[in-house]
Amino acid sequence: MSEFAGLLLDLFFSAVKALLPFWLAALAAVVLGALLWKVWGKKKVSVPRCFFLWVLLCYLAGLVYVTVFRSLSAGYLDFGRRQGNVSLHLFRAFREAWNGFTLQSWLNPILNTAVFVPLGVLLPLTGRRLRKWYVSLLAALGLSLLIESAQFLLGAGTFDVDDLICNTLGAVLGWAAVTMVLLLLEKAPKKAYLPAGAVLGGFLAVALFFVGLYFFQPYGNLAIAPSYTVDVRDVAWTVSCDLPDQAGEAPICKGKRFSKADCDALLQQWIDVVDPKKDPEFPLDSWYYDDQVMYTTYAAPGWQMIVSYADGSFTLCNNDVFRSDIDYRQADRQTLTELLSEIQIQIPAEADFSYDGAQWHTFTLPATEEYPLGGTIRVSYLAEGKIKEVEYRVPQAEEVEKAVPIRSPKEAYELLQKGQFSMEDDFAARTAQILGYTLTYQADSKGYFQPVYVFTVLWDGDREDTVAIPAIP
Helix, strand or coil: CCHHHHHHHHHHHHEEEEEEEEHHHHHHHHHHHHHHHHHHHHCCCCCHHHHHHHHHHHHHHHHHHHHCHHHCCCCCCCCCCCCCCCCEEEEHHHHHHHHHHHHHHHHHHHHHHHCCHHHHHHHHHCCCHHHHHHHHHHHHHHHHHHHHHHHHHHCCCCHHHEEEEEEEEHHHHHHHHHHHHHHHHHHHHHHHHHHHHHHHHHHHHHHHHHHHHHHHHHCCCCCCCCCCCCCCCEEEEEEEECCCCCCEEEEEEEEECCCHHHHHHHHHHHHHHHCCCCCCCCEEEEEECCCEEEECCCCCCCCEEECCCCCCCEEEEHHHHCCCCCCEECCHHHHHHHHHHCCCCCCCCCEEEEEEECEEEEEEEEECCCCCCCEEEEEEEECCCEEEEEEEECEEEEEEEEEEEEEEHHHHHHHCCCCCCCCCCCCCCCCEEEEEEEEEEECCCCEEEEEEEEEEEEEEECCCEEEEEEECC
8 A cells, every 4th residue: 555655646746746837827817817707797706716716627637637648648649549448347347346355456446436526525615506416417427528538539548437437426425525514504404405415325325235245244255256247249169178067065264365474485485496596686576566476586597476465376487488489388297297396396196187288287286184275286388398387376274164065167167158257358259168177266355265166268279368267156
């Protein structure tokens, strides 16, 4: 959050620096207009209204600068050749926030709502005729539509229907809050409070309902749950593995969430792998993000290490083979076991071994007393006899809660066919081949490990990817 606060401060000071001349000009214009109104109109000038009008103009300039023009400061203004994206998935932002249920995941809808609250506050303060609820609603909807359209046309962002909803909601909440204060100051009759009270009460009731729903459910939410239905109507599906139709049970465990210190301690176990040369000219860099930390050195040989805060799982990527012309090959179990031991990863003899036919070799570890959920270690191997990447997914569970019913692999595959999975916006494929699947575990928002099916999919015959489906119905 300190990084986010720093970003907001940087945004504020950059806006002040860029808009100070406009703000001063707006102040002069408001003062001049008030004088002309008093001289020619011979009407009393309300100093508070003039002040709030100036604040409103400053706010509008700052809003347009932050949402549109600041993104164009790098010279992105290019009509027709560089356009933004479009997201018309209704309530997608809220579903993504709900699935992740972290402060970071909620920031998008919260900030898009909060940034328009001042509009709803300032309009009623600028003039009595602007106190109607529909004035704030229509003004927010129109302004948001203009901003979203500008972001799309100028390539400064995404035209997102959820932004329209959040922006309008923010302005209406601002209107309701300031209206309640004004009515209290004016000692208005009780019935005058009904519209603003209904808005604030309704918003609070909905918020409390979902907060209660979350905290009373036994387990947390999964970030990999879909936030919208992917359009797969034109995709031809084929299956190259057995998909049983029998449902079963799987344990749920309380997991250990890693801190920065835990990730740093984990790095020390692999420091001789990640940074074997310890060259002072290429020091080890640490990049701390909200959900993971990345350690990397630009010296070769060396490995990039990415550790997840959620469960301590990590990825190792060989720095010596960062290039586009990668030739993946199949390797036998013994070869990979020996290469993995060189980077301090030991494969138990009882682990199952499989190859998906395209890139990944998978060691599936059985459940043991040390690792009650088992785990998977995926390895990609190159024609030159080197390991390219290792995905170490062995959850560190503290205690087993209980076994819960899970859907069958076939039922999970049917959800894939219906587009009920998480995917990027630019998804486009004509064919999908299911190469294999594993039942693994994903940390949820309450720190439990939930069973998840991870399918290995070959899109259009040349793009391999993994798609996760929650195993609990």
